[in-house]
Amino acid sequence: MRGAMFVQAYGDAARGLIGLAVFAAVLELLPRIGVVSHVYFPPISAIVVALVHEAGRAAFWVSLFLTLRSWAVGLAIAVIAGTGVGLFIGSFETLRRLTASTIELLRPIPSVALIPLVVLLYGSTIRSTLVLVVYASVWQVLIQVLYGVQDVDPVARQTAVSFRFGRWGQLRHVVWPTTLPYLMTGIRLAAAVALILTITSELIIGAPGLGKQIALAQSGGAVATMYAYVLVTGLIGVAVNLVARVLERRVMHWHPSVRPSMHRARTP
Amino acid sequence: MKSSLAMKSALTMKSALGLIALALAAAFATGSSARAADKVTVGVIPIVDVAPIYLGKEKGFFEKQGIDLTLQLAQGGAAIVPSVVSGQYQFGFSNMTSLIVAQSRGLDFKVVAAGDSSTGKAGKDFSAIVVPKDSTISGAGDLAGKTVAVNNLKNIGDTTVKAAMRKAGGDPSGVKFVELAFPDMPAAVANGRVDAAWVVEPFLTITRDQGAKVVSWNLVDTADRLMTAAYFTTARYAKSHPDIVKRFTAAMNQSLDYAQNHREEARRELLSYTRIPKDVVDRITLPDWTTKINRKSTQTLADLAVKDGLVKKRPDLGSLLP
Numbered sequence A: 001m002r003g004a005m006f007v008q009a010y011g012d013a014a015r016g017l018i019g020l021a022v023f024a025a026v027l028e029l030l031p032r033i034g035v036v037s038h039v040y041f042p043p044i045s046a047i048v049v050a051l052v053h054e055a056g057r058a059a060f061w062v063s064l065f066l067t068l069r070s071w072a073v074g075l076a077i078a079v080i081a082g083t084g085v086g087l088f089i090g091s092f093e094t095l096r097r098l099t100a101s102t103i104e105l106l107r108p109i110p111s112v113a114l115i116p117l118v119v120l121l122y123g124s125t126i127r128s129t130l131v132l133v134v135y136a137s138v139w140q141v142l143i144q145v146l147y148g149v150q151d152v153d154p155v156a157r158q159t160a161v162s163f164r165f166g167r168w169g170q171l172r173h174v175v176w177p178t179t180l181p182y183l184m185t186g187i188r189l190a191a192a193v194a195l196i197l198t199i200t201s202e203l204i205i206g207a208p209g210l211g212k213q214i215a216l217a218q219s220g221g222a223v224a225t226m227y228a229y230v231l232v233t234g235l236i237g238v239a240v241n242l243v244a245r246v247l248e249r250r251v252m253h254w255h256p257s258v259r260p261s262m263h264r265a266r267t268p
Numbered sequence B: 001m002k003s004s005l006a007m008k009s010a011l012t013m014k015s016a017l018g019l020i021a022l023a024l025a026a027a028f029a030t031g032s033s034a035r036a037a038d039k040v041t042v043g044v045i046p047i048v049d050v051a052p053i054y055l056g057k058e059k060g061f062f063e064k065q066g067i068d069l070t071l072q073l074a075q076g077g078a079a080i081v082p083s084v085v086s087g088q089y090q091f092g093f094s095n096m097t098s099l100i101v102a103q104s105r106g107l108d109f110k111v112v113a114a115g116d117s118s119t120g121k122a123g124k125d126f127s128a129i130v131v132p133k134d135s136t137i138s139g140a141g142d143l144a145g146k147t148v149a150v151n152n153l154k155n156i157g158d159t160t161v162k163a164a165m166r167k168a169g170g171d172p173s174g175v176k177f178v179e180l181a182f183p184d185m186p187a188a189v190a191n192g193r194v195d196a197a198w199v200v201e202p203f204l205t206i207t208r209d210q211g212a213k214v215v216s217w218n219l220v221d222t223a224d225r226l227m228t229a230a231y232f233t234t235a236r237y238a239k240s241h242p243d244i245v246k247r248f249t250a251a252m253n254q255s256l257d258y259a260q261n262h263r264e265e266a267r268r269e270l271l272s273y274t275r276i277p278k279d280v281v282d283r284i285t286l287p288d289w290t291t292k293i294n295r296k297s298t299q300t301l302a303d304l305a306v307k308d309g310l311v312k313k314r315p316d317l318g319s320l321l322p
Helices: A002-032 A044-055 A058-091 A093-106 A111-122 A126-150 A154-162 A167-205 A210-219 A223-251 B002-028 B048-059 B077-085 B096-104 B156-167 B182-190 B203-209 B218-222 B235-240 B242-261 B263-273 B295-307
Strands: B038-044 B067-073 B091-095 B109-117 B127-131 B147-150 B176-179 B196-200 B213-216 B227-234
Touching: A002 A044, A044 A058, A044 A223, A058 A093, A058 A126, A058 A167, A058 A210, A058 A223, A093 A126, A111 A126, A111 A167, A111 B077, A126 A167, A154 A167, A167 A210, A167 A223, A210 A223, A210 B182, B038 B048, B038 B077, B038 B242, B048 B067, B048 B091, B048 B109, B048 B227, B048 B242, B048 B263, B067 B242, B077 B091, B077 B096, B077 B227, B091 B096, B091 B109, B096 B109, B096 B156, B096 B227, B096 B295, B109 B235, B109 B242, B127 B156, B127 B203, B127 B218, B147 B156, B147 B182, B156 B176, B156 B196, B156 B218, B156 B295, B182 B196, B182 B203, B196 B203, B203 B213, B218 B295, B227 B235, B227 B242, B235 B242, B242 B263
Parallel strands: B038 B067, B038 B091, B147 B176, B147 B196
Antiparallel strands: B091 B227, B109 B227, B127 B196, B127 B213
16 A cells, blocks of 8 residues: 555656656757747756756855745744734634634735835845735635634534533543644645735845845846756745645544545645 | 963953954044944845945945945836935935936935936947847937837936937937836847846946937037936925035045046946946946036936926925035
């Protein structure tokens, strides 16, 4: 059983790598045969050369660190706030009904629409990035936690009440196990959104980080360098997703969707 | 144990020596640098034009005036103006038309130093109108009815392009402007997505490398040695901190003078704060970094702003310019 799974996992990985290699080959070929201009779309080999060159500069590593820090700090604030507020609002039916309309009003506001406001408040600083990141990702967590609390089995809840579980006991043993899968989904979504907003803020406002390096390379006409930074942000995106998935499996090893003995739910 | 003690005493010895050195340095320091330097943040854009302030900072011109200078790279004037208004930046860098428009909308700005100016020489300026290599357009007069890319609509680009058209005897009313960032212009021109584009260095050199032709030196055609941009602050700050403004202006003018007289050093400076490739840096045309505030060219820009409908009210240049 386990062996078969490993074979399948390795097969998936191998196919994934082959797919990537073909994609890279196409990217290399298109500018070389002149389908796209190599001036604006350099072949992938030129981008990799530019990336290697960038990796030798201190500014690259400082920017990488600043981007990851903004992302991590923003995400942590969003997860803690979203979970806390979600559990609290979700625990009181009246409160949930009272706040639902406000949440539905605020949630669809795209974080980027707040850019003029944060520029006015904090200028081209990391604080601007944090405001945008937290605003965008807190909803992902909050909404999922609210759904999770809603999803608690009434029978389980009533059973807990008959066994004289206190409010804390109910939260710990009934609400939390039900909410956790939702929360993990929320964190995975929030992690991706937080990264998008981190880069956007650096790119548009000029807050320090990888996004600013993209903008600097662009405004200097250093095309290959610009793509090199774009590539790095893409790689970070892949890494963030991988980490989020591993975390999800670790935290929810007991859950049917993750347990290997159950019918394996395939996630896209 | 013993070794750690020895290490400790060695450390104490070192720090004692350090303290003595510090005390000596303080004792020999001159009066002016003993005073704590004023912290000043200036919002600039990663473009060729601001090389003097980077060079001046490196040369210690600001330090000498008791200014602890921080340069904040913003992604364009749109991010600089609000930060200067809110007081996060004490000074900012902006093109003159933007300042004229802001002034007429009630934002009380003061120019404290010149930014950069056109060289005034056709064929040797940092700003031009370019067309694709196979274009039939041969002068600014032929742009009537064509599509021209500018980096910002209703700003210094379209007004000077129109001025160049008028000078060439063309009718500017039918020209269509589209907004495109400078870095996107070389591709747009090469692919023929626009009929012409207003470009500045380094994109002037980059588009010409790709075969684009210059049809007009729009700044030269608009006014004599047109002052393109300036360093500014708010009237409120100028009033509350006249001493810092005076020292900033002095340091800025010294930086401009230095850059003007050491142009190759200024060119090297571009490699520090921009990412323009070195082979391009070597060939671009640098702007003129005179300290002279060009009232006449600013008046021309203000007149164009009125004529082209950028502003409703005649701007008060007396309060904008020093």
